[in-house]
Amino acid sequence: QVPKLEQKDTYKVGFAQTESNNPWRIAQTNSMKAEAEKLGYQLVYTDAAGSAAKQVADVNSMIAQGVDVIFLAPREEKPLIPAVMAAKKAGIPVILLDRSVDPSLAKAGEDYLTFIGSNFVEEGRRIAEWLVKNANGKSKIIELEGTTGSSPANDRKKGFDEAIQAAGGFEIVASQTGDFARDKGRQVAEALLQAHPDADIIYAHNDEMAMGAIAALEAAGKVPGKDVLVLSIDGGKEAVQAVVDGKIAAVVECNPRFGPKAFETMLRYAKGETIEPMIINDDKFYDASNAAAELADAY
Amino acid sequence: MHTLLRPFAIKSSGDIARLGVLLALFGLILFGALRYDNFLSSYNILSFLRYNSMFALIALGMAFVIITGGIDLSVGGTAAMASVVAALLSPWHWAAGLLGGMAAGCAVGALNGFIITKMRIQPFIATLATMLAAYGTGLLIANNQSVSVSYDSGFTVIGQDDFLGFPIPAWIALAAYILGWLVLEKLPVGRHVLAIGDGEATAGLMGLKVERTLAAVYLASGTLAGLAGVILASQFGAGQPTEGVGWELFAIASVVVGGTLLTGGSGSVGATLAGALLLAMVFNILNFENGLGWISLSAYWQSVIRGAFLLVVVVLQAKLMARHRSA
């Protein structure tokens, strides 16, 4: 069973972040810190710099420091299992944020408390579904993948590709990694647009690459939104603004503001409530129809 | 001087640097012990050793490579690839995983040796290329994602279990270091490695089999990286094709902080271990410092502090060596 959590006035909580090299992660970290500060808790924050192995070591050092709860944003599904198990053994409840761990090896409600976050496969599927409805005859897709081997890249590709295949009539002419980065995304888009001038849809696995792709389109003398539809995931302010401007056609939100919900869940557990095994964020969807209205709320 | 004291005699500026790194290591441990609760708890010590044994292994191989005047940038990629191979083979038998991973590392090492000695391409470039190739191969055979190891074949024992109260990976690293020390100090081939680092052409003229020795050194480095990959897979239950980024720089820094010159020709196995532990300790200290809550260090400050720490260590070392030289 998941270790119990005493009810106390203040807690020492650990937050094991996986990396902080993109705006999304930074927003997530800030949200966690802000909430901990608001509640007056002591936060032990670690950054694994993109290494699953280091993240396990980080969790171990939290255990050594005797934290009450561990919030873990696991970098990967499988390698973080030892961290979850070590915490369980040490009597510390773990709450997973934004990515989960391998369900065949660790179970919510048993080995860790719960998972809070979005479903990356679902994000890819949602954007694909929008495309199927709104393609207007466009059909040749360039896909800008996230960092090779990372789970959001794999899942966002899986969800999208499967849905597109099922719908039929579309062709993914090229799919290459842009490392979730604007500059790399732009360079890759520039090259792919040269090799495939007939492409009329670009699907980027995050906002940064989408912005890069828009720059590439403009440099190639094409009009994003008209000649080429740009689709993205994350839904940060800059991207939603781009939807308003008509440069991005649609974007699925993947909200990084985990702080309030994470700490609320923890307190509910301390009070003795049973926690559902999975808490899915309700992520918004922006397209021309709602972007202007929602812009102010975008993160 | 009494023969018993001979090993501790300070004869060269390298010895001084080695003394320096030991002092720094003890200083840092003392700092941690005084400042943080539970810093010297067995939990922290054991998990520290379990995790960092991977880096220690890689640093050992790197030490040998650097002593020859070379460099091996491929170790991180090799470890990542080896972890995938080990994970894929682990369902058969734990030994299949262990040997398979080491063989994968060995293969990259052999390739490095070939490119460097037969194609005569500089180690920096040769191993830069094999680093890319190792990552590529790892991703290909892993199909771009982490590969679960078998939890039934006993493979995870290697990385996760203890023996006589100490983590098995730490035992492995210890054994490797003892072996490494023996080779470097007590076997002719160790002397040859040092002489080659002193000057390849000269070593050849003195009748040493330079190419063969160099190839062996890269092979050893690759194999140790493969072993680190096996531990990676076993300890974390997965082969990870994207792990290992920056490990080579960590290893190089460990070796250099251990008083070994990148120009080759001198170096010490023991000091390399101390160097690796010292640099790893910085991460551990930073984690504890964050826990104090006095200052909440962002990840950014952490890298600034790590850089500054490295700076302080190498500058101090340089000063010590300069003073020794002028004395």
Added chain:
Amino acid sequence: MLLSMQGVSKAFAGVAALKSASLEVEPAEVMALVGQNGAGKSTLIKILTGVYRRDEGSIAFDGREVDFSMPAEAQGAGIATIYQEINLAPQRSVAENIYLSREPKRFGLIDHAAMRRGAEAVLKTFNLSIDVDRPVAHFDAATRQMVAIARAVTQKARLVIMDEPTSSLDEREVAVLFETIRTLKRAGVAVIFIGHRLDELYAICDRVTIMRDGQTVAKSPMADMPKMALVRHMLGKELAAFQAIAPDEDAPERPVRLAVENAGAGVRVRDVSLDVREGEISGLAGLLGSGRTETARLIFGADKMQRGTIRMDGRARTYREPADAIADGIGLVSEDRKIDGIVPDMSIRENMTLALLPRLKKAGIVDRARQDEIVTRYIRALGVKCASPDQPIRELSGGNQQKVLLARWLATDPRVLIIDEPTRGIDIGAKSEILKLLRSLADEGLSVLMISSELEELLAAADRVTVLSDGTSVATLPRKDLSEAALLSAMAHQVE
């Protein structure tokens, strides 16, 4: 016959270094291999030991055809070699260097104690008692040369090759070496001895092979080859007599240009005072390790001077860097050309003008025309044997490299030229040329400080000689008092 090399040819980048050269050596004989700088002696040796591959020719060793692909194989077959540029691992200890690749072992592990004992024992036979645990780099060129010799003679080889082994040794060391060679001979070992000092060759060698321009031009028993004939074979012409360099004995005292007063640094240079006068060649003599090289480095600003004063033309000067000394018109041709002299990958042109560069510039840009002019002039004046001025200097023979380095400093038109072992590795023809050149430059006003281990050379060329012993200047002998006996007794001053 022990060794027979026949019809060996070798070309580097299309330029022939050896043209069908041959060499034969019998067991237990000492074979002299002589020839001008660049004649191909070292190349022939390197082909024999597998450093280079030959283009043509055959080699038989001990009755069998051999084709060594690397020095390790030649060593394994019983050939020990001391190469021209001393080859030792500088950071390894003396003992390790002597035993590298055949370490004494106990239970499979290196027996460090045995190695130390062995090394001390063999060095003792060379009258050298040094700390064999110290890295070779801590010792000067002469000691290193002795270590290399010790390494070679303890290899139990059938053939020992020595490429200019005496170029950095003083007479006492040479005597020790010769004793060693005789011992080897008695044990049936053959020796190939390459050298430029004729007296030495006649003293130790049984037969001689003479090379010129990559070819073997003469072979004969040493006794049947008069000196003059040998030189004629070597040069392909008669040698202008090796004398008349010496200056006039009662020339008037000239003003002091460079004065060193009680200079010292560390333990190597304790207290050195000497004068270098305008238009004179001043000699600096001393035993191996007496601190001559270190003194030169102090004067030149290469090492930090801790005590004493240097005066140029009467004014006290401090040189923190060589650049300061150079700016004052001082030049230094260093002793070890491989470490302190050449920039191996740079061309002859660049190497020759390196010190001159700052003065060859117009608005920061090198004046190529002047550079060319200077380079051509010195290549001709010193007879540098090269394919073109654009050839990398590392491709030149040892002696020719030395000439380029000399030209490097002459080109700066210095007022004081310090020159450490000026004729090391230089053939007899070029040697008298260089000494004559120094003389004539002195006559034009240049002040030369010449460090030399060859007393004969000092006697022939110097106007006065300062003798160092254990880092201290113990005597200054004017021309009229100069004699071999006087020098030797001064050098022995504190040692005995």
Added chain:
Amino acid sequence: MTTIETPAPQPSGTLSPGSRLFTLASRYGTFVAFLALIVFNVAVTPNFLSWQTLNVNLTQVATIVIVATGMTLVIATGGIDLSVGSLMAIAGALAPMIFMGQFWQVENMAFAVALAFLLPVVVAGLFGLFNGLLVTRFSIQPIIATLVLFIAGRGIAQVMTNGNLQVFRNEGFQFIAMGRIAGIPAQVVLMTVIVALTFAMIRYTVIGRQIIAVGGNEKAARLTGVPVKRVKLFVYMISGALAGLAGLVVVARNSASDANLVGLGMELDAIAAVAVGGTLLTGGRANIIGTVLGAFVIQLVRYTLLANGVPDAAALIVKAGLIVLAVFIQQRADKS
């Protein structure tokens, strides 16, 4: 291309015309590799022969070339500079902060933009100077000396921006990456000018020759009066400043500065370009034209793999093979 400073000795007329042709062809090893890549692309890659393709490749290669030029100088002295990527991030973070008025109120935009060009490059140059100081004053080995800023430098950039992305639009500033001079993209012009100046410096100036001498034999250089320390300080400073400049180009091109990512991995690209271009990492040589060709080869390989849909994992392997091959050809060429 062969090295500039030491043209190999002219074969003395004994070679047949055929073998001379071969020598010539193999001497320009990198160039041959480059041509082979072009031929391959013309045959295989769709729409390769177009102005836009040339444009894309030239603009993309510009930053690598700029950084690799500085790297060539550092490597020529026998050093190496791992900090270039981090310095790009620092310069890239600094520039927008200046013209967006985060330090002080911007009153005159033209002035602010001029400052946004100048200040970051100067700061990066000073950081380079810091590298040089570590190398010369403290005799710290270059890899480690520059590893300090490799680790800390990006952290400094992130601390400056708090890790946040800075998005901007500023025509004046972005001219460096978006503008055109006589129809040629500004960054390409910039690259050409830098390469030409550096080439001339290496070949014709005293400091250029001294850089080579320091790398070729430091002891000998010092004994011939070369101001070794000053020469080294100079090259690290230039490398830093050029990295800063490249950082400006990147952020200007993206209309955004992301301290986390600007210049990430640039040190390896630059070093690979230098090596593929035939400059030995051991120092004593500087082949600027080779470096440019090396960068072109790396860029073309990247483009080829992308445009032909080679998956990332396989692309890594191909890239590795091509680097080894290119350096191998280049070295054989050097020997003949």
